Amino acid sequence: MSSLKIIPLAERPDLVGRVVAWGYAEWGHLDPTSTLPERERRVRASLHVDCVPCVFIALDPADSLVGTASLVLDDLEGDPRNPWLASVFVPVEARRRGVASALVRACEAAARQFGHRRLYLFTASAPALYARLGWRRLERLVYRGEHIQVMDKAL
Template identity: 65%
Template sequence: MTATIVPLLERPDLAEQVAAWGFAEWGHLNPGETLAQRVIRIRGKMNTDRVPVAFVALGADGGIVGTASLIFDDLEGDPRNPWLASVYVPSEYRKKGIASALVRAVEEAARRLGYSRLYLFTSTAPDLYAGLGWRPLERQDYRGEHIQVMDRTL
């Protein structure tokens, strides 16, 4: 399946869906944040010329089939930046290369905005990123999860 990756800025109607996925998947990492607050935060990522930038993957019918973001800070207290974050593809669209295309779009955006290195952390999919050329850095315990920090030279 070929998905088209566009900035959320081009499809503001999809902000609620992006927020709902993130709320269900990573709500525990932002304790106290409501879904309504998350929608507002996602709308703040509707940029193309500065960080943060949210992307959506669109199927042939224009429906949303995934999302990923370029953000400045992710791990609280960590001075490194920027970060690839919130990579999500719903289960029915997985294993078709959509996450890979989203990761490439975020890398390209970071490069275009002048960054030469990008970071991420993951507790679920280090192999996905390793396969895309990301390098494992340290492991940490963060808010109840064992996470792997990774980086990529752009």
């Protein structure tokens, strides 16, 4: 998508509600005990620009929110590896325009800038996207009832 702008959510806290709603709708089933207000507290606690955890957003040329992605320290319960690329989400109407790829690259660059040498992720739905972006498949697991692919990338 031409003129796509990737910025920290900290620069647009007015968009926290949309980011939280997207994440809750997409992944809330992975933690049925979590509530929307709890998720909002976690996102607000991640409004950093210089360290993990942090959240990035994608804005189109009209300044509309078209995607989000996060860097977190712990995304897979019980796994000691960190940090993780997490919560990459682009709504259906904005997909297939390079938004997710731009968000992933921005998160990789930020993790590198913060001094991390490796980044991890898990996905149930998009291993091919991450493989195209240079991510390596590590293992398949069942996590909270969902089949996932754990991947990593050297930064």
